[in-house]
Amino acid sequence: MTTVGQLVFSGLLIGGIYALMSIGLTLIFGVLRIVNFAHGEFLMVAMYGAWAMTRYLGLNPYYSIVAIVPAMFLFGIVVHRLIVMPALDKPHLVVVFATMGLSILMQNVALMALSADLQDVPPILGGRSFTFGPFYAKPELLIGFAVAVACTLGLRFMLQATYLGKAIRATVQDGEAAQLMGVPVPRIFLITFAAGSALVGLSACIMTPLFSVFPTVGLNFVLIAFVIVVLGGMGSIEGALLGGICIGIVQSLSSYYIAPAFGQMFFFMLFLLVMIFRPAGLLGRKGEATLGIND
Amino acid sequence: MTALLEVRQLTRTFGALAAVAGVSFSVRQGELVGLIGPNGAGKSTLYNLIAGAIAPTSGEIVFKDRPVAGWKPYQAARAGVARTFQIPKPYRHLSVLENVALSAMLHDRTVAAACGSAQAILADVGLADYVDAPVGNLTVGLLKRLEVARALALRPSLVLFDEIMAGLTPSEVRGMTNLVAGLPARGITVIWVEHVLYAIMKTAPRIMVLHRGELIADAAPEVLVKDPAVIKAYLGEETSLA
Amino acid sequence: MDAAPLTSKRRTGRWRLLPERGTISLFELLLLAICLVLVAVPLPQYLQDVLIQTFLWAGLALAWNIAGGFAGLISFGHAAFFGIGAYTSSILAANYGLTPWIGLWIGGALAAAFGAVLTLVCARLRGPFFILSTLAAAEVVRIAALNWAALTGGAEGFSILPIASIANMVFESKTTYAALMLGYFLLIYAITKAVEGSRYGYYLFAARDDEEAASAAGVNPLLARTGAMCLSAFLAGIGGSLFAQYFLFLDPTHVISPELSFQFALLPALGGLGTAIGPVLGSFVITPLSELLRSYFGGAGAGLHLAIYGAVLVVVMLYFPSGIAGALQRLAERGRKGAP
Numbered sequence: 074m075t076t077v078g079q080l081v082f083s084g085l086l087i088g089g090i091y092a093l094m095s096i097g098l099t100l101i102f103g104v105l106r107i108v109n110f111a112h113g114e115f116l117m118v119a120m121y122g123a124w125a126m127t128r129y130l131g132l133n134p135y136y137s138i139v140a141i142v143p144a145m146f147l148f149g150i151v152v153h154r155l156i157v158m159p160a161l162d163k164p165h166l167v168v169v170f171a172t173m174g175l176s177i178l179m180q181n182v183a184l185m186a187l188s189a190d191l192q193d194v195p196p197i198l199g200g201r202s203f204t205f206g207p208f209y210a211k212p213e214l215l216i217g218f219a220v221a222v223a224c225t226l227g228l229r230f231m232l233q234a235t236y237l238g239k240a241i242r243a244t245v246q247d248g249e250a251a252q253l254m255g256v257p258v259p260r261i262f263l264i265t266f267a268a269g270s271a272l273v274g275l276s277a278c279i280m281t282p283l284f285s286v287f288p289t290v291g292l293n294f295v296l297i298a299f300v301i302v303v304l305g306g307m308g309s310i311e312g313a314l315l316g317g318i319c320i321g322i323v324q325s326l327s328s329y330y331i332a333p334a335f336g337q338m339f340f341f342m343l344f345l346l347v348m349i350f351r352p353a354g355l356l357g358r359k360g361e362a363t364l365g366i367n368d
Numbered sequence: 369m370t371a372l373l374e375v376r377q378l379t380r381t382f383g384a385l386a387a388v389a390g391v392s393f394s395v396r397q398g399e400l401v402g403l404i405g406p407n408g409a410g411k412s413t414l415y416n417l418i419a420g421a422i423a424p425t426s427g428e429i430v431f432k433d434r435p436v437a438g439w440k441p442y443q444a445a446r447a448g449v450a451r452t453f454q455i456p457k458p459y460r461h462l463s464v465l466e467n468v469a470l471s472a473m474l475h476d477r478t479v480a481a482a483c484g485s486a487q488a489i490l491a492d493v494g495l496a497d498y499v500d501a502p503v504g505n506l507t508v509g510l511l512k513r514l515e516v517a518r519a520l521a522l523r524p525s526l527v528l529f530d531e532i533m534a535g536l537t538p539s540e541v542r543g544m545t546n547l548v549a550g551l552p553a554r555g556i557t558v559i560w561v562e563h564v565l566y567a568i569m570k571t572a573p574r575i576m577v578l579h580r581g582e583l584i585a586d587a588a589p590e591v592l593v594k595d596p597a598v599i600k601a602y603l604g605e606e607t608s609l610a
Numbered sequence: 611m612d613a614a615p616l617t618s619k620r621r622t623g624r625w626r627l628l629p630e631r632g633t634i635s636l637f638e639l640l641l642l643a644i645c646l647v648l649v650a651v652p653l654p655q656y657l658q659d660v661l662i663q664t665f666l667w668a669g670l671a672l673a674w675n676i677a678g679g680f681a682g683l684i685s686f687g688h689a690a691f692f693g694i695g696a697y698t699s700s701i702l703a704a705n706y707g708l709t710p711w712i713g714l715w716i717g718g719a720l721a722a723a724f725g726a727v728l729t730l731v732c733a734r735l736r737g738p739f740f741i742l743s744t745l746a747a748a749e750v751v752r753i754a755a756l757n758w759a760a761l762t763g764g765a766e767g768f769s770i771l772p773i774a775s776i777a778n779m780v781f782e783s784k785t786t787y788a789a790l791m792l793g794y795f796l797l798i799y800a801i802t803k804a805v806e807g808s809r810y811g812y813y814l815f816a817a818r819d820d821e822e823a824a825s826a827a828g829v830n831p832l833l834a835r836t837g838a839m840c841l842s843a844f845l846a847g848i849g850g851s852l853f854a855q856y857f858l859f860l861d862p863t864h865v866i867s868p869e870l871s872f873q874f875a876l877l878p879a880l881g882g883l884g885t886a887i888g889p890v891l892g893s894f895v896i897t898p899l900s901e902l903l904r905s906y907f908g909g910a911g912a913g914l915h916l917a918i919y920g921a922v923l924v925v926v927m928l929y930f931p932s933g934i935a936g937a938l939q940r941l942a943e944r945g946r947k948g949a950p
Binding site: 102107108156159160163164165166167169170171173174175176177178179180181182184185288292296299300303332335337338341342344345348349352 | 684731732734735737738739741742743745746747749750753754757868872875876879883913914916917919920921922923924927928929931
């Protein structure tokens with residue numbers, strides 16, 4: 074088996090998981106047209122939740138999904154009511170700074186309440202790698218990727234086939250018109266934000282077996298999430314999956330062939346290149362760089 | 369006599385739609401020309417092309433004997449073309465005075481001088497009482513007058529007015545009409561898009577009619593009202609009389 | 611969000627009480643007097659440290675404000691300019707013996723060049739796209755600095771020789787440093803006030819508030835914005851050099867970090883974006899407060915001051931979006947309504 078093939082495969086899997094983490098962000102941007110700068114801290118909180126449930130209740134993170142996802146949904150409702158809603162009718166930098174303030178607050182409350190040490194969850198599924206065709210991979214990676222794809226498909230189905238989905242798409246295309254047509258746009262905003270938060274909860278449960286959690290872990294991942302969201306096209310769910318996979322592969326290859334630290338640098342440069350040449354992203358609508366929206 | 373502005377076979381397409389299709393006309397220095405047409409006729413696109421906000425797909429624009437098609441808006445302003453926006457675009461964090469002074473700064477190199485010029489112009493358009501008001505408090509009618517003031521503060525050779533009468537009371541319409549009618553005497557050539565037809569028909573000696581991107585008539589008002597093409601274009605149209 | 615707009619009733623020749631565009635107010639003069647006194651009066655060392663940092667951050671916040679507040683270019687990557695300035699002057703001093711008094715201008719110029727390139731490259735980007743691009747660009751600079759160890763010392767950091775002399779720009783007395791930082795802050799304040807009341811400043815405000823309308827009024831928005839970012843980056847770079855001379859140690863993780871970049875943006879946001887006095891108030895309130903909280907709660911409450919900081923930011927942005935300066939302005943207006 075060639076190294077390149079294995080690297081690409083691993084990159085693909087981890088990319089899917091990165092994508093899962095980013096879908097919430099892109100959905101929120103697509104509908105509410107805001108960037109939630111506290112996205113990383115939502116992930117951090119949920120990861121701590123999953124870790125705590127393993128540590129104190131013996132539940133493995135995959136089972137904790139049942140508790141974490143609804144909890145994050147509620148958390149999203151609270152944050153939306155308290156912070157996002159009052160900021161929506163003000164200049165956009167208000168919501169930027171407000172979510173940034175929330176991010177700093179959450180990071181430091183975590184620092185104060187918990188130790189700065191890295192916390193890990195012990196291997197769940199035996200700790201050995203699976204063979205998947207000609208490649209090998211940790212089972213947690215495979216499961217994570219599967220969940221990411223299932224989530225993307227599920228969301229796409231929901232958006233096309235259900236009333237809620239159509240209401241969301243209508244709001245994305247033209248909030249005013251949607252409201253005039255009877256779509257309860259403020260409630261759509263709330264549901265979308267809370268759903269984005271719940272999706273972060275889901276990805277946290279998937280990621281806890283693979284990454285250590287510490288109070289500032291959000292910062293690492295939020296930058297990756299931003300890059301993925303922009304690369305894929307702000308507001309596009311399939312774009313997030315595609316973008317995540319690209320990032321995963323780029324990081325995997327450059328970490329091996331150049332240096333792990335440079336892996337990060339490369340995808341920032343990729344981000345900047347996308348911004349220069351195709352600001353709407355891979356699956357975004359051309360010319361939508363001012364306020365990217367996508368169906 | 370050479371024209372101030374000449375437009376030849378000007379075309380702008382958006383995908384399959386030709387918003388402006390092969391429009392040709394010329395405007396001489398000192399003219400007051402009306403531009404009317406039903407909604408969607410392409411008037412805003414034409415203005416955007418002349419003022420540099422968008423580039424043409426094909427055709428020429430010649431201003432003061434210079435070919436300028438595809439120029440940038442700030443180049444147009446500096447060359448002497450001013451325009452108003454149909455939906456007023458004031459600078460929200462500046463006062464009414466500062467909004468107009470900004471335009472005056474094109475020629476007045478100090479802020480103080482620009483404010484002085486701005487005050488005079490604001491008095492001209494009847495906004496003297498609102499000089500210190502924050503822009504957020506103004507009604508649409510007042511904002512339209514602000515648009516006019518900002519355009520005039522550029523000391524243009526050519527001004528493109530875009531529906532400046534909407535939202536004005538009949539007496540305000542009269543005031544504004546007198547202002548516009550007096551501009552050619554001040555050396556300012558005017559092209560005037562308007563839906564308030566009675567104002568423009570009475571004042572402009574020459575009116576162009578745009579319909580579906582094409583120039584279907586270009587004549588004096590008395591001739592236009594008998595033109596069958598013009599009547600057909602407007603048939604069934606609810607024309608606004610303010 | 612701006613200083614009180616120019617009005618036709620502006621009384622020339624008479625002092626204004628509160629800061630206003632285009633003129634110096636009594637408030638500003640009082641603040642200047644207080645600053646001079648604080649530098650001249652003998653203070654305990656740790657208070658002098660607070661003073662030095664407060665003045666430095668006032669200058670840095672003002673520098674950010676030229677791009678972020680005046681031109682509307684909200685950047686979460688200013689630490690890159692800071693770092694470029696800091697490392698440039700320090701490397702030139704260490705490797706070529708160039709005095710930092712000259713090196714800091716070179717550092718500033720390099721930072722300005724980087725800022726120009728960034729703005730031109732991101733010319734079509736607005737809102738969150740632009741913000742994220744600045745974040746990404748700063749991360750690229752940080753990682754480059756981290757890995758180019760031969761030049762920058764990498765993760766181990768870069769030490770500046772602590773040999774006190776004027777030529778080295780290293781001083782024994784904290785009072786001298788305080789004076790240096792005060793000078794930096796006052797210089798940038800003067801530049802800010804000058805820009806604010808100038809034609810160029812107005813062009814920036816117009817391009818920020820409505821780019822299309824400004825363009826139709828003869829403003830070249832891209833050129834105006836690029837100029838603002840260059841100036842902002844230049845001044846931030848100089849601040850970085852001064853910081854290097856004071857702190858005597860640089861490392862990319864702390865000097866070119868996202869946290870530092872956020873600080874650049876938060877101080878003006880809290881103090882009042884787009885005004886001259888806003889960033890100053892932001893620094894004068896927040897910097898001593900953070901030091902106070904940090905020393906009071908120390909290691910046990912590591913992060914308490916930042917947590918409070920974050921909470922305050924949320925509250926201020928939602929309920930006082932014009933910041934401290936805006937609140938002052940509204941108080942003044944209420945006072946004015948009482949008197950003719």
